[in-house]
Amino acid sequence: MKARIHITLKKGVLDPQGKAIANALSHLGFDGVEEVRQGKYIEIDLADGDKAQARAKLDAMCAQLLANTVIENYTVELQA
Amino acid sequence: MRVSVTPEIVAAHGLKPDEYAHILRVLNREPNLTELGIFSAMWNEHCSYKSSRVWLRTMPTTGPQVVCGPGENAGVVDIGDGQVAIFKMESHNHPSFIEPYQGAATGVGGIMRDVFTMGARPVANLNALRFGAPDHARTRHLVYGVVAGIGGYGNCIGVPTVGGEVNFDAGYNGNILVNAMCIGIADASKVFYSTASGIGNPVVYVGSKTGRDGIHGASMASAEFDENSEEKRPTVQVGDPFTEKLLLEACLELMAGDAVIAIQDMGAAGLTCSAVEMASKGGLGLLLDLDKVPCREAGMTAYEMMLSESQERMLMVLHPDRTDAARAIFERWELDFAIVGETTDTGRFIIRHQGETVADLPVDVLAEQAPVYQRPWTPTPPAPYLPAKEIPDTDDLGATLARLMGGPHLASRRWIWEQYDHMVMGDTIQRPGGDAAVVRVHNSRKGIAATTDVTPRYCAAAPKEGGKQAIAEAFRNLCAVGAKPLAVTDCLNFGNPERPEIMGQFVGCIEGISEACIALDMPIVSGNVSLYNETSGVAIPPTPAIGAIGLLADVDKMATVAFKQDGDEIFVIGETQGHLGQSLYAREIAGRKDGAPPPVDLAAERRNGDFIRSQIIAGNVAAAHDISDGGLLVAIAEMALAGGLGCMLSLPRNAGPRHGFLFGEDQARYIACVSPQKAQAMIAAAQEKNVPVTRFGSVAGRDIVLDGKLVHSVAGLRSAHENWFPAYMEG
Secondary structure, eight states, X not given: XXXXXXXXXXXXXXXXXXXXXXXXXHHTTOTTOOOOOOEEEEEEEOOSOOHHXXXXXXXXXXXIIIOOTTTEEEEEEEEO | OOOOOOHHHHHHTTOXXXXXXHHHHHHSSOOOHHHHHHHHHHHSHHHHOTTTHHHHTTSOOOOTTEEEOBTBSSEEEEOSTTEEEEEEEEEOHHHHHHSHHHHHHHHHHHHHHHHHTTTOEEEXXXXXXXXXXXXXXXXXXXXXXXXXXXXXXXXXXXXOEEEEEEEEOGGGSSOOEEEEEEEEEEEGGGOOOOOOOSSSOEEEEEESOBOSTTTTHHHHTTSOBOTTGGGGGGGOOOOOHHHHHHHHHHHHHHHTTTOEEEEEEOOTTHHHHHHHHHHHHHTOXXXXXXXXXXXXXXXXXXXXXXXXXXSSEEEEEEOGGGHHHHHXXXXXXXXXXXXXXXXXXXXXXXXEETTEEEEEEEHHHHHHOSOOOOOOOOOOOOOOOOOGGGSOOOSOHHHHHHHHHTSTTTSXXXXXXXXXXXXXXXXXXXXXXXXXXXXXXXXXXXXXXXXXXXXXXXXHHOHHHHHHHHHHHHHHHHHTTTOEEEEEEEEEEOSOTTSHHHHHHHHHHHHHHHHHHHHHTOOEEEEEEEOOOEETTEEOOOEEEEEEEEEESOTTSOOOSSOOSTTOEEEEESOOOOOXXXXXXXXXXXXXXXXXXXXXXXXXXXXXXXXXXXXXXXXXXXXXXXXXXXXXXHHHHHHHHHHTOOEEEOOOTTOOSHHHHHHOOOSSOEEEEEOHHHHHHHHHHHHHTTOOEEEEEEEOSSEEEETTEEEEEHHHHHHHHHHHHHHHHHO
């Protein structure tokens, strides 16, 4: 089972890295970049098993380690 | 906003019913929600000092060295040659508990802005940190985040983090303390203040855009935590050190000219506090047009803009004909620059948004008529003297010493300070690990010494003696490197001031601090107060953290703690009575937490401190160390570890109980190492000044030896001392 996890800053939280990317893009001459928000993407291979249990386990991983839920949101996709 | 103000909304803004009644009386109408938010920001404990102000007024704040005392962004002291040092310490406790990395990082960013707002280039950062018990579930996570946040921000902006202190105590389990200090250097003729002047002058916003960060952070900082505090999380703001670096350079470039009339950092309750303070100090009114404020998000309300705590922003009043030149500077540094209002002669704070007047409030009421409370207080009951004979001596001196040196209170803080760039800027002369950090004033022989100190267990047992001791220890740490102490910044962290016993701790500490500041000629020039540090009714130990700076005329005449060479004689300066009450020995080895802390004799502190400094400057001292936590033997061990050398010690004939002599925490003491050729001169000078000097042994070999018996090898002690922190953090 493969899990794909996207972690992004919550709406409204300042994103200095995104801001730096936006600046760099405009310096490189890409017009019309209004805002950049960046995040991270994590793939996890899990032993096959019950999907609901796997989802609960992935939620716990996100809450405890992968995401800083004070300022970040996460989404989990599970593929068999 | 068309929301009518209900008692629940008033309470949610942290205003008491009688405070709201006062607002109704002075306005003669109901405030709207934006106005209520502004009142709540200006009148909360964090901004208004309503519980502490009557006591803060009693503290000594003047002296010939003081250029500007409390009330500005930071304190300013004269360091000669037309230069000043500008410094302050400030708390960022609550945000750091909720989000340790960003909370600590923005604390560092905020205190640096306080310093460069006044025209100084920051040259050193320090941090006084208090965490819960090492075995508490959250402590490791908080230590990790706070230290990374301090390093992350300070290292990115390129200002060295040179010193500080760390305590662990179960009393901080629910409320850690993160007190950040910054020191900057400026030309005396180029210091900038926050007093607006002139009518019709442009009010200019510079720095980052405004987002919905930390809305009501300042109000949060004045509310106790409860079990639901997790829900307050989204108010934590995120720092951007790279933008702050641009803001620093842009501000200093602008300040080299004559454009700036007044400037104020946007810290707690950003736009509100900065605008009101500048107008109030100038006796002016101020008009703000929120449509001009650079916003990060669409659809922000006036309420959100006025209370946002987005970082890396400043508000300035400029000379009108210099505005274009100023704009060019900030645009070159890729920062926002917007004229958002003007000064007026109305004495009113008027805010326009989308064509409407959304607030119209009297400036003087906001700034000066905040409630001031004479809170009832009860003195802390005196703790009885705990004689050394009531505490058992140890039968294994070596193991006891290793346990102290390798425990959470005294273990090496290398794991922390190795994460900080403490050498950047190239002027760090004395690195973390000594008594005080020393940074050279660039392009000169002068040095600024800096230290942070307080012993919360002393303050809890006897607030007044604890307050005195905090100043005395800071004084000693500065004297022990050869610096002349100049002035103090204080960060007063306490529990809920509405409880008389907490207020009693506050009053006691203030009295002790004031007395010591006068006796040791170290006026208070800046600081802040952090109250309501309690969780579910359990308060932190009283923690008036002291940051102090001193001046070395010549950094070549500086002392360090390290043993230098075999044969140097070891002397104890000051009188040892063997006071074990509240000592680490009593608490950690004997398990006794009762008893009075060591009394502080300020005349002896002054005499002994002036003596050690004069001996260092005269070149008589090879190594010097103040004696504090852990007592004499711990101080010796620290010097041995720093130098990689051992010593042969012998107990003086009149030492009294051995454990009292070796582990007592009597004040006003130093260890001085002196070469045999210079020992007579130093003893003669001490006798002349009436300073007690006791010969305790000499530097020798690679072991610590007492009366011919091995106490501990220096190498073995080093592994205990160095290993605790990394092992703890690896869990």
